[in-house]
Amino acid sequence: MKKILSLLILVTVLLACKKVPLTDRNQFNVIPNSQLNSSSFSSYDQVLKESKLSSNTGQTEMVRNVGNRIKNAVEVYLKENKLEDATEGFKWEFNLLAENIVNAWCMPGGKVAFYEGILPVCKDEAGIAVVMGHEVAHAIAKHGGERMSQALAQQAGGMALSIALQQQPEQTQALAMAAYTGGSTVLGVLPFSRLHESEADELGIKFMALAGYDPAEAPKFWKRMKAQSGGAPPEFLSTHPSSDTRIKDLNKLLPEANKYYAKSNKATNNVIPNLSNISTSTTEKSEDKKKLKMKIGN
Template sequence: MRKILTFLTVVLIMFACKKVPITDRNQFNLIPNNQLNASSFSSYDQVMKESKLSSNSGQAQMIRTVGERIKNAVEVYLKENNLENATEGFKWEFNLIAENIVNAWCMPGGKVAFYEGILPICQDETGIAVVMGHEVAHAVAKHGGERMTQALAQQAGGITLSVLMREQPENAQALAMAAYSGVSTVGAILPFSRLHESEADELGLTFMALAGYNPEEAPKFWQRMKAKSGSAPPEFLSTHPASNTRIKDLNKLLPEAKKLYSKSQKATNNRIPNLSEISNSTSEKSEGKKEIQMKIGN
């Protein structure tokens, strides 16, 4: 009996082990994409219902435009490299939420949300592309499924996602949100989350370069984020790499990303207006509304 269980365990691991696109990191993920996406889409719809979407149509459109541009570049690259299954079943969506929160995220299946509070740090469309590429990378690399595999084993006693969704849908959704955001205990999920963040930085740099955005702006964005964050928690207690570590790693990756950017420039000629232009245009069209200032720290 023990031999049979060992054999089944080995088979399970073989089928559950996958490679992350581009980085080729071995990944243990037990969550089927269709179940993961179904849970993600339900959670995303709930967030959108409970949130107030931005009334600044220009900025909201910029989020969608940059998102579509990166999404298209990623899908072309994946197809050319026989990796199109990485985004199979995705239903891309890009929304801007009207809250002064310095944050953005992407759920499995391509469901992206930005908050207005991060736009001053982005400054322009390239800054948005830094964040967009990073968040899209989480979805393409299936980080949500990987986290949820760990969370199921840790918090649900090994129960499968399909059983949890059928018998305890509320707990399944809460577990999914925790997995997507990396919320769990120190020493278990958090160290892995730092790995995910570093991998998303690497993939995000590649994605923005493929879409025709200058990757040299990525370290600059994180420098601005560091200045905005002020006193940050120690790296070993954070789900994110320390800012200095992140900036150093991005600078090391720049040479290869710049090669991709140079190639993409030959096929990318369209220019997206920057945030200050969008803000000014919106203010002119909306009489009586306070002009939006897009300076860092506002």
């Protein structure tokens, strides 16, 4: 029986192993894309119902234009490299929400949301492209499904440990489960999330370059983010890399990203519109300078 169970687990793992487009990293994903997208679309619709869309038409249009420009460039690139199945079933949508939160995210299937609070950090269209490329990358790389698969694996591991310890005293079981939960989080879940963020940075800087945005703007954005961010937990206890790590890694990626930028037929010397030239929203006019929540990711 144990041999059969082990064989089934091995087959499941082999079937669930896939590669991330462009990076070729092996990933474990047991969640079907159709199921993931369907759930994502419903959740996104619910978020829009419960949130207030920005009344600033200029900023909303800029976010949507950047989103569509990156989406179109990425889809062309994927098709040229026979990777178009990476966006199969996607229903792209880009919205700006009227909340003073420094955040943006993308659900599986291409559902993107920006918050007004992140626009001052973006500063201009190129800054929006940095964030947009990063968020689109999360969807292309199927990070949502991978995280769900990882959570299922962690849960299964906990159940197996519980069964193995069922003959032990209750205190021993409790200590072992606490150690497993903490250890699997710090050694597994958090590094995995940081890997996703770093991979989204790597893909995102290429995606913005494909769309004709100067990739040199990516480390500049993170310098602005660092300047506005407050205290953060140690990197090994965070789901996101530190700003210093991201800036260093993005600078290393610039030579390769510039190759994508040079090939882009949209790479021009045109001036990138600045958000300060667009009428500010009610949220940005507020004199309440309370500390903003610093978070970016999906």
